[in-house]
Amino acid sequence: MTHPATTALLVVDVQNDFCTGGALGVPHGEDVVPLINAIVPHYGTVVVTQDWHPADHTSFASQHPGRQPFETIDMPYGPQVLWPDHCIMGSLGAALHDDLDTTRAQLILRKGCHRAMDSYSALLEADRVTRTGLDGWLNARGVTEVHVCGLATDFCVAWTALDARRFGFGVTVIAEACRAIDLDGSLARAWAEMEAAGVRRAAAAGILAA
Numbered sequence: 001m002t003h004p005a006t007t008a009l010l011v012v013d014v015q016n017d018f019c020t021g022g023a024l025g026v027p028h029g030e031d032v033v034p035l036i037n038a039i040v041p042h043y044g045t046v047v048v049t050q051d052w053h054p055a056d057h058t059s060f061a062s063q064h065p066g067r068q069p070f071e072t073i074d075m076p077y078g079p080q081v082l083w084p085d086h087c088i089m090g091s092l093g094a095a096l097h098d099d100l101d102t103t104r105a106q107l108i109l110r111k112g113c114h115r116a117m118d119s120y121s122a123l124l125e126a127d128r129v130t131r132t133g134l135d136g137w138l139n140a141r142g143v144t145e146v147h148v149c150g151l152a153t154d155f156c157v158a159w160t161a162l163d164a165r166r167f168g169f170g171v172t173v174i175a176e177a178c179r180a181i182d183l184d185g186s187l188a189r190a191w192a193e194m195e196a197a198g199v200r201r202a203a204a205a206g207i208l209a210a
Contacts, residue, residue, distance in 0.1 A: 002207070008045035008143045010122060010164075011036055012150030012157050014100050015050060017093035019151075023086040026152045026179045030097060035177045036149055037101045039207055045143060047134065048102055049122045051087035051156070052094060052110035059118040060085045070183060077127040080118060081183070087112070109134055121159035123167060135167045145170040147202070149177035158190035165197045172200040174207065 003009075017023040019030040040046055053059070061069040061082035069084045087094040096102060111119040111132055118126040123134050138146070146169050148161050157178050164171045173194065180187040195201075 002042045003044065003147075005044050006142055007043065007145040007147065008047060008138060008141075009040065009043040010146050010148045010150075010160060011040075011046065011048045011100075011105070012122060012148060012160055013049055013051050013087075013152075014097050014150050015087055015093065016095050016097060017051075017086040017091075019097055023084050023093050024181075026181055029151050029179045030099075032150065032177050032179055033097055033099045035204055037099070039149070039174065039177060039204060040101060040104050042207055043104075043147070045138075045141060046105045047107045047109060047122070047138075048096065048100075048105040049109045049111060049150075049156070049160075050094065050096065051112045051119075052089050053087050053112045054115050055085070055088050056115060057085075057088075057112070057118075058116050059083050059112075075117075075126075077117060077125075080126070089113070107134075107137060120156045121163045122156070123160060123163040135164075138169070143169070145172070147172045147174055147207075149174040151179055153178040153180035154182060154186040154190040158194055161194050161199045162197050165199060170200075171198070172202045174204055175201050176204045 018026050061067050062085055067082055071082050072079050146164050161171045161173050
């Protein structure tokens, strides 16, 4: 183990539906798997997250007659991008990628389970108030720094990184171990927001060589 016990790796949503052929495939999403598998042994604390939606989740375009995927609507908690149905509880699409090594994961956190609220972040639901409990879990283990990787850079990875900063953690995103959707410039906006919040960007080579 090269990183101290106070540093945790968060592996975000490396699921079938976010990989090639999935319902909401991120371009080349599966390419992150070998690199994440190589990085994982360098951490003593590893958390893996899963999007885990009921079939009638209100973030799905199919629940809004006349609306199409990738349109944005107003929800009680704010703007919501409408998505194709994806990561439905118990489905093959919601499963973690078969090649992702989860043997070192101490926690697999499922999010987005509430029908009426989306949850990109691993720490806060989309209302920006309801906690998933991950901040408490990390604090209880003395974690002060998190390194984030997975899918997608401009949504679940970025929101997780920003919320980790909000809760006082030092945050580094391992950019090579992420892939983006890049919806209407969302990737550039996400990086700008993360950098403004003090999120660092690290090269995987540095972690592997440490």
